[in-house]
Amino acid sequence: MAPLPTSIDDTLKLLSAGSYVADRSLATVVFLALRMGRPILLEGEAGVGKTEIAKVLSKVLGRTLIRLQCYEGLDVSSAVYEWNYAGQMMAIRLAEAEGAVDRARLEDDVFSEHYLVKRPLLQALAPDVAGPPVLLIDELDRTDEAFEAFLLEVLSDFQVTIPELGVIKAEHPPIVIVTSNRTREIHDALKRRCLYHWVGYPNAERELQILKAKAPRAPARLSREIVGFVQAIRSQDLFKAPGVAETLDWASALVELDAVALDPAIVSDTLGVLLKYQDDIQRMQGSRVKAILDEVKAGATAKA
Template sequence: MTALPASVDATADLLRAGSYVADRSLATVLYLALKLGRPLFLEGEAGVGKTEIAKVLAKTLGRRLVRLQCYEGLDVAAAVYEWNYARQMLEIRLGEASGDRDRAALGEDLFSDRFLIRRPILQALEPDVAGPPVLLIDELDRTDEPFEAYLLEILSDFQVTIPEIGTIAAAHPPIVILTSNRTREIHDALKRRCFYHWVDYPDFARELAILTARLPQVPESLSRQVVAFVQALRGLDLFKAPGVAESLDWASTLVELDQIELSAGAVDDTLGILLKYQDDIARIQGDEAARLLMQVKADVSARTAGE
């Protein structure tokens, strides 16, 4: 188990050790969240690296990653706990058959720890020999408002109240990362319990550093062209601009196709790696892709000459 970072620079170095290149503001808010034991709420477009932060933290700190993937209709039984009804029914039948236990004793036993099924949030509150785990509550905006309200106790006191048992509190609070793609607004009551950071698209230099760290096998000249092309796409009015995840996928794809630099044909053939909507692909494919490619190559040449 690795100790928590002692400074903002150490936090940035910790992320970099997991091949995550963070800007100064993200490293600062993450350091403060770790130092003060506060949940960190990350918002941003899909594919900018929000989920990856939790994964990298778990890896570099040597902690267990507990992930709760959110979806519409997510409830307490799937996220926190539920009772093992099948085992409870079997226990009732065995008790009735043996006749050696009174109903009061049987009722108390049925709602004991051995019949409790722990879901991700309750698992994250349990002690761990490697240290408090990293709890990732991913894409919170996909859930309903009642589930948000349920999280308030967990995020403020790191505890869960189970009516049949009582309150279960974490001896050492987990590291909590919440993410949202902002498909809907998250309530202020939840945000107040967290530190907040908007994860934006990286600039050219940081995205190039990300590609270099994650995909060292990609030629530098190709990486520069990939980043420049993706950044140019983000400047257009597309239904969904490509994220960093798409940049990484595209660079990997081009290497698999033995491309050492971008060509109009390669761009047209692989636009589905970058863009996920047919209207966006149809708009870019062909003449627009060729125009962007000429612009990109000129920009990359100018950047290289200026360095």
């Protein structure tokens, strides 16, 4: 288990050790969250690296990563706990067969931790030999407001209340990362319990650094042209602009095709790696791709 960073610069170095290229404002929020023991709420477009932060912190700090992937209809039994009903029924039948009549004792036995099935939130509150885990509550905006309200106790006091057992509280609070793609607004009550940061698209310089860290096989010229092209089409009228994840996927695909530079043909053939909606792909086909590519190459030549 690695020690927590003692400064913002240490936090930048820590994230960099996990191949995460962060700006100083993000490193500041991560540093404060680690020092203050507060959850972080990260909002931003899909694919900008919100989830990756939790994975990197788990890796560089040597902590267990516990992930709760949110979805519509997520409830307590899937996120927190449920009872092993089959085991409980078996215990009741065995007790009845043996002639046990102490119902109060039987109830205490079947509603003990032995029959408790721990889901991600409860797992994150349990002691861990590797130290407090990293709890990733991913895409919270996919759930409903009722589940969001249930999280308030977890995020404020790092505890959950189980009616049959009482309050279960973490001895040492986990490192909590909550992400949202902002398909709906997160309630103010939850935001107040977290430190907040908006993760936007990186500028060209930082995206090139990310590409060098995550896709080192890509030739330097190709990397510069990929970043220039992606930065350019993010300003276009698209249904969904490509995130950093798509940039990395596209770079990997072009490397597999032995590309050393971009040309209109290879861009058109591989747009499905970069863009995920047919309307966006059609909008970018043909002369539009060539025009953007010409601007990218002209800009690269001028800088050289």
